[in-house]
Amino acid sequence: MSTLKKNLVQQGMKLMGDPRVAKIMQDERVMKALMGAMSVPGKVTTFTTEQVEKLAKAMSLATEDEVNDLRRTIRRLEEDVARLEKEKATKKG
Numbered sequence: 001m002s003t004l005k006k007n008l009v010q011q012g013m014k015l016m017g018d019p020r021v022a023k024i025m026q027d028e029r030v031m032k033a034l035m036g037a038m039s040v041p042g043k044v045t046t047f048t049t050e051q052v053e054k055l056a057k058a059m060s061l062a063t064e065d066e067v068n069d070l071r072r073t074i075r076r077l078e079e080d081v082a083r084l085e086k087e088k089a090t091k092k093g
Helices: 003-017 019-025 028-058 064-092
Strands: none
Touching (some): 003 019
């Protein structure tokens, strides 16, 4: 853990021990605000991903997921072709 993070955790623990902070934390509005603030990074990530996908679609570009799907499909097809060629060779031989 980084020094900054350790310091923040220590300061947070000190604050949580303060009765004034404990009283504030019992307020439902404060808790809702904190929960909302903690959900922001996830919402930003989701929004950014959606916008990148929309932009890629608008520009007729393949997304990383689509490329990975294509690679998996090609790999499966190559395996199927190899299996069929092997079966064909054993039937002839």
